[in-house]
Amino acid sequence: MSLDFRYRRLAYVALNVTDIARSDSFYRDMLGLQAAGASAAGEHFYRCSQHHHDLILHQGPLAGLRRVAWEMESTEDLAKLRSHLVRLGIGVHVMDADYCASMGLDEAFQITEPHTGATFEYCAHMADAATPYTPTVTHIVRLGHVVLGASDYETTEQFFTDALNYRISDRIDGAVTFMRCFPNPLHHSFGLSKSDSNRLHHVNFMVTDIDDIGRALHRARKREVPVVFGPGRHPPSESIFLYFLDPDGNTLEYSFGMEEFPELEPRAPRRLPLALESIDYWGATPQAEFGKGGAIEARAE
């Protein structure tokens, strides 16, 4: 089956938190996001770029993933993806005009990803914010990627490549798959981690300078924020990383630097051995809480 729809980027991630006032402070003061208002549905918008929003916080009974949104290159790409999903028998829920206006989107639809149960949203264009983004405690260049833990890891990976047009950049054998939303050049804007249950593994923000990683380490220590992995450097993507927990135990990551792929004639994906050396050149060991935090909210039908 030829897949001719093209993605622009990972648009935003919406998280559930159990105490939104506590998380508002954390995401602003520790992570360095800029508050950007709230929707009538009680979703709090945050920015790290010129876009309408990059992250949403929503108060819910279970902390974790509410949805993941992807921006396509054009309205034609959105329409092609929608027809393709309908042909596959996947339920497509077109979002109404009020919803799209509140999200800064031109048009959007949602699906339930059939293997993880996560809600995926697709749009053709997200508006820019009216005011510039002003960095505070760190210099974030973009929301980088989201990784899900998948209990049916091989089947889920196959769905993302064969049905959703993601391309594999690298694998850690039988455990982790790093994927790019074609033809976005970033080594991964999405990943899957083999897991005993479907869950949110982590959300990444890319920073502009290695100093942002070092400063974050000390900022976390001063605030008694648990650092659960790093600092270190990932062999698959060459990114320097630091993972820490939000107040609900969701794993967040800052990373600096990432390999980029050409659209035409990219290198072949590598298969790295399942070993700690494949996830860190520097010898760090992940803590037990790494990637264990977040539940996946089922979409309300």
Ligand SMILES: [Fe+2]
């Ligand atoms: Fe990551």
